[in-house]
Amino acid sequence: MPKDTFYNLPQDKRQRILIIAVTEFAANPYDVASISEIVRKAGIAKGSFYQYFEDKKDLYHTLIEYATEEKRALLEKLPVPDVNGDLFSYFRYQFLANVIFEVHHPRLAQIIFRAFVEEVPFPEMTEELRRRGTTQFFKQLISQGILHGDVAHWVDPDMAAFMLETVFYQFGKYFINRLGLTNTEDLDLSLFEDDQAQQLMDNLMEIIEAGMKANPENR
Amino acid sequence: MPKDTFYNLPQDKRQRILIIAVTEFAANPYDVASISEIVRKAGIAKGSFYQYFEDKKDLYHTLIEYATEEKRALLEKLPVPDVNGDLFSYFRYQFLANVIFEVHHPRLAQIIFRAFVEEVPFPEMTEELRRRGTTQFFKQLISQGILHGDVAHWVDPDMAAFMLETVFYQFGKYFINRLGLTNTEDLDLSLFEDDQAQQLMDNLMEIIEAGMKANPENR
């Protein structure tokens, strides 16, 4: 909930402030991220900052929203997944999309990652993020998968969702390091086609699928 | 490398300071953890702290060593795993031991976790920890598992090790939350016998095993 003044800003200025703030909060834990540093880099007055945002917390909240929104927006631009496909190819799509997001917006991804893994001083905020987030999403999919006979009936949906989510949030960085990817400005979907990337993706998904899928003989 | 002064302290005082420091560094990232807060809680003079430790970094280093040592010590007390068992029962033992450590020393576990996941301002220190740590350990086990025919030949050892490690470091906290466990002073191995715990453990390990084990038909 930044103030109206922020939204009334010329778009490029608003964007510049956001990006600088993103960089700061991606590089540092909440308490270490410095408003002073942000206004210094952005070349705006300290006072101006407090006319845009209530306080540090407000900015942080804005960044979380921004990151979430950017991620959603990117997902929309991706080729629609084959909805006829089974659950696991849908998982595959989710993981790949996540990697693409990390490649394109590593700092936003880092902020989201911090929100999950660190104690941000506002439990209520990240708690909500987590609820809205992937935990429930994965849990529901798995539960449905069990009902539909895609996922083995003995799988604990909550546990499996935890596991998926955990890997989900760390996989991007691993992927980038492993393949030596670098940030690209433009939306670049070649990942969908790169062989090495595909194989690594496949490898992960096959383990997950083999681990959780219903045994046909037991049906 | 704390100073002798620290080791010459009466054991209970030394322990008290350590525990308070552990609590502080478990609750906060390195830069946020406050020496002032520690001495305040410990009821010692600021100057005294610097008679014990070179500086903040020295204390942090001490805590990392302490946590590592406590973990090693606890592992030694656990029932020896069935070395004749296969790879996956060994994994199970590792994961269980880790959970036990987290239940007994949640704050120490948290410090280790931070060292892995956060940017501590001393790359060299955590880098060593990571090398000594679990990544290589898991990777080697998996590679050997492939050679021995326990693990499917198509599994990418590096990727699988990443996956295991990721889950490994987060599973403890999930486990504790899920089962509503609380810290116990004494070494309590009832986890090995608790039904609910066993089932959850089994569930995770079965997914992992099913996901990675060699398909007998393919041998």
Add this chain to the structure above:
Amino acid sequence: MPKDTFYNLPQDKRQRILIIAVTEFAANPYDVASISEIVRKAGIAKGSFYQYFEDKKDLYHTLIEYATEEKRALLEKLPVPDVNGDLFSYFRYQFLANVIFEVHHPRLAQIIFRAFVEEVPFPEMTEELRRRGTTQFFKQLISQGILHGDVAHWVDPDMAAFMLETVFYQFGKYFINRLGLTNTEDLDLSLFEDDQAQQLMDNLMEIIEAGMKANPENR
């Protein structure tokens, strides 16, 4: 390189802070001079100080520049020396001007003196001051004096310059003590006319002149 903040200050406040800082750095070596003491006396917040100056070093640098500038400014106001006069009357002018500066700005003079005689923790800064300073100035004058036949040919210019400079930087304080002079706010040139002062001045300069001047018989 103080920040703009400092130069934007009302002139009297800026001046007050400068004077208090000058007093502190005149009374103490660099490491002993205390920012805390300065802000205490100036009645400003610690944080404000750091809005004005980068750090302690920045303040010190400012004071050096300030002192140098004040000296230059005072020299400009003095009656132009008789350029037709010989070398030694020019020396006399220099020494007298220096004494006048010390009488008017004893604390600034003291800061400059410290920069020469103490180990300030920034060799580069005082080194530059020294280069810009009097050593080369005196050495050149003496070398030229030898060429022109004013100074005895056997005089070692470097050594003589050292000697002159040494006396130059200490003479002011001696003069003040000897004559019981006190600081005067206004530019007071009566020194040029005071008999006792003139005689003392003459005495010093005559020794110097007799010591170095070329012997007419040897020409």
Add this chain to the structure above:
Amino acid sequence: MPKDTFYNLPQDKRQRILIIAVTEFAANPYDVASISEIVRKAGIAKGSFYQYFEDKKDLYHTLIEYATEEKRALLEKLPVPDVNGDLFSYFRYQFLANVIFEVHHPRLAQIIFRAFVEEVPFPEMTEELRRRGTTQFFKQLISQGILHGDVAHWVDPDMAAFMLETVFYQFGKYFINRLGLTNTEDLDLSLFEDDQAQQLMDNLMEIIEAGMKANPENR
């Protein structure tokens, strides 16, 4: 006035402590010199230090005495000056002895220098040193020189003494730098014979002599 305990120390230990303290006080102004650093380097207990000396001031006082005594002792070892020689050859002897002292004991010389040039927080101590010191010494010699007809009658003895003393205390360092001398452990009187050194010495003394000596024609 160190305590008896200090003088009861084994000579080598006492000496070691002294030397380390000398090094510290030569390298830093009084307030910056650190007792903590001294006991650290000397490998003695903090408490022990305070059984040897009343406090920091007491140590400093001891160092001043020590330096003065060492200087006196060295002077005694030097070849007796030609007492039949005139005043200026006696000055020459004094200056040369001083340089020899600085070459052999640069840190002691530095401490004495600091006592003259810096504001040590105990005016009474350095004031006494100064009184006992060279100022009066030079002044008396000059006054007598005037009576004996060696020094020009117009010379102001106090002023001339100031001038001599000033050069006297700085000449050593200049000399060392100029000739690239380095500290020598053993008493080394080759300075008395080195040509370059002799010439530099001569140059200085000739200026002084020519500057102050009585003009035969005016007698």
Add this chain to the structure above:
DNA sequence: CATGAATGAGGGTTCATTCAT
């Protein structure tokens, strides 16, 4: 007599936030 732990004031510096202009 030697030890070294304990002290707390003080050092320079950064911070998020306020508010008058």
Add this chain to the structure above:
DNA sequence: AATGAATGAACCCTCATTCAT
């Protein structure tokens, strides 16, 4: 709406000195 000066608490760290053992 924009500014940026002012604030003071908090940070890590060092100091000379004391005193119980």
